[in-house]
Amino acid sequence: MRRFLQRHVSQVALSPSLALIAIFLYGFIAYTAAVSTTNSKAFPRFDSFVGLEQYWRLFHTPRWHVAFTNMFLFGGLFLLVTISLGLVIAILIDQRIRAESFFRSIVMYPMAMSFVVTGIIWQWLLNPTLGIEVMVHQLGFTSFRLDWLTNPDTVIWALVVAAFWQGCGLVMALFLAGLRGIDEDIWKAAAVDGIPAWRVYVYIVIPMLAPVFLTVVVLLSLSIVRAFDLVVALTNGGPGVSSDLPSVFMFDMAFRRTNLGLSAASAVVMLGTVLAILIPYLYVETRERA
Amino acid sequence: MPASTQVTPQATRSGWLTPRRRKAILTRGVLYLLLVIIALFFAGPLYILLSTSFKTMPEIQSGGLMTLPHEPTVQPWVTAWGEACIGITCGGLKGYFGNSMVMTIPAVLISVMIGAINGYALAKWPFPGARFVFAALVAGNFVPFQVVLAPVAVTLRTLGLFGSVEGLILIHVIYGIPITTMLFRNFFLSVPNDLIKAARIDGAGFFWIFFRIVLPLSPSVIVVALILQFTGIWNDFLFAVSFSNPSSAPMTVALNNLVNSNFGVKEYNVHMAATVIAAAPTLILYILLGRYFLRGMTAGAVKG
DSSP states (O other), rough: HHHHHHHHHHHHHHHHHHHHHIIIIIHHHHHHHHHBBOSSSSSSSSBBBOOHHHHHHHHTTTHHHHHHHHHHHHHHHHHHHHHHHHHHHHHHHHTTTTTTTHHHHHHGHHHHHHHSHHHHHHHHHHHHTSSHHHHHHHOOOOOOOOOOTTTTTHHHHHHHHHHHHHHHHHHHHHHHHHHSSOOHHHHHHHHTOOHHHHIIIIIIHHHHTTTHHHHHHHHHHHHHHHHHHHHHHHTTSSSSTTOOHHHHHHHHHHHHHHOHHHHHHHHHHHHHHHHHHHHHHHHHHHHHHH | OOOTTTOOOOOOOTEEEOOOHHHHHHHHHHHHHHHHHHHHHHHHHHHHHHHTTTSHHHHHHOOOOOOOOOOOOSHHHHHHHTOBTTTBBBBBBHHHHHHHHHHHHHHHHHHHHHHHHHHHHHSSSTTTTTHHHHHHHGGGGSSSSGHHHHHHHHHHHHHTBBSSHHHHHHHHHHHHHHHHHHHHHHHHHHOOOOHHHHHHTTTTHHHHHIIIIIIGGGGGHHHHHHHHHHHHHHHOOOHHHHHHHHHTOOOOHHHHHHOOOOOOOOOOOHHHHHHHHHHHOOOOOHSSSSSHHHHHHHHTTTTT
16 A cells, blocks of 8 residues: 555645546536536426527527627627737837836736726726716816716627726736747848838737737637626626626526526536637647647 | 837937937837826726725715825725625625635635645656646636536535635635646746656655755745735635625625615715725735736636
C-alpha cells in the first residue's frame, strides 16, 4: 500500500480534484441534460420523460426568442465596440506618451469592479432624472435625450456601454502587449521609406495582431454567453423583457417560475453556444501548433 | 510604436517652428486631448460615485452630477454600513461584508492550495494520461455555470449546506479547481526539471520538493492566483444569488437588493456609499498590486 502510494503519488494527489470535477462538472452537465428531457417543474423528476419537447417549447417561447436574439445583438455590438476602441486606445497609449502608466491604470481599473457594481453605476449614469441627461441639460442642451434604459429599442446600448466600460481594459492590455511584441525595425524601415504611420498600422501592424484578435474574440464571446450579473443589476431584463439574455431566462425559469425542464433546456443551449465558439478555436489553435 | 511621431526638441535657430515641427506638435495635442477624453470616460463614474456618496439628498436632487459636495457628510457611509434596510432587516451592509470575507478568504486559500498541488503534480510528476487529466480539469474553465446550477442546488440541499456560507465556500473551491490548476501547471512547466530530479535522487518526496523547492520559487504565481481567486469569488453573483439566503448573502447580493429594491425612497447617496464599500476590497488589491492583477485577469478571462 505504502509503495503504491509512493509510486503513484502524483495521481493520488490529483484524484480528489478529478473526482470532484467528474461529479460536479461532467456529472452535473449530464444531470442537467437529462432534466432537459423531462417535464420537471419545481423538482427534478426523471419519471416524466418527454424527449426533446422542452427544446421545441423553448424555441417557441417568445421570451426566449428575445433573450437568444439579444445575446447575438448585444454580443455583436459589444465585440465591435470593445475591439475597435480597445485597439485604438492601445495604439494611442503606445505613442511614447507621458504618464503612460497613469492612463493605462485608469482604463484598466474598472475590471476590478464586479458586474453588479458596474451595472449599478451605469444605471445611475443613464437614469434620465439623475445622470448624464440632467448634466447635459444643465450645460444648456435641453433637448438632449438619453433614454436607453427606458426605451426597449435602445436598451441594449446600455448593456453595451457598461460592459465596454468594464471590459475595455483587458482588451486594451492584450492589444498593447501585442503591439509591444512587434519588431521595432518595422517602424524604422517605414520611417526611412517615408510611409505614414496610419498606413503602417493598417497594412502591417494590425494584420500582425491577428492572433490577439482571435484570443480577444473568443474571450469576449465566452463572457457574452455567460453575461448575467450585469443585466440583473443594470436593467433586470427590462423594460418588460426587452433586455433579457439566456442566462437571465435560465435563472428565472429555474428559481422563480419553477420550470426546471425548460430551464435545463436553455442551459444546455448556452453550453452548446460555448462549444460552437470553442471547438473551431481549439481546432485552429492546435493545427497551428502542429 | 511609430518613430515618426516622437517630438524631439529641435526648434530652428530663428525661433520659428518648421512646418514639420508644427505638425508634430499638433499631432501630440490631438493625441493628449483624446487620451484625456478617454480618461474622463473611465474615471468619471468612480468620481461621481465618490462625490455623490458624500452629498446630502437635497443637494443630489438639486442636480450637479459632476460637482464636489457643498457640505460634505459622512452620514450616507454610516447609514450604508450600519443602518440601511436590505430586505426586511435594517442593519446595513456590515453583516454582508462579514459574510463575503468569511466566504472569500477560506475559499481563496483552499482553492489556491489545491490548484498549486494539482499544477505541480501535472507539470513535474507526469504519468501516462496526465495530459488527458489536465484537459479534463481545464475544460471546466469554459463551461457556463448555468448548466450546473440546478444540480448544485439539489446537492447542497442534500448535504444540508444550502443557504450557508460553508456551502458557498465548497462551491467556490470546487469550481475554482480548473482555473487555479491551469495557472499553476502552466507556471510550473517553467521550473527546471533538473532541480526536481536532483532532489529525487537525494530521496526527497513529492511534498518535500513541493514545499521546499517549488513553492519558494513561485511567489509571483501565488500572488497572481490569490488575486484572481479573491476578485472572482468576492465579485461572484451567480452562485451567491442562487445558493445563499438572507442571512448568508454576500456583498454582491446585498448591494443589488439594497439598490434595486422597489420599496421606499431611493437614497442615492447611501446607495453610492454602499457601492464603493462593495467595490473597495478588489479595487484596493488592484491599486496595490496592479501588475499581478493584470496577469491574473488575463489568465482568468477564460473562466466563468
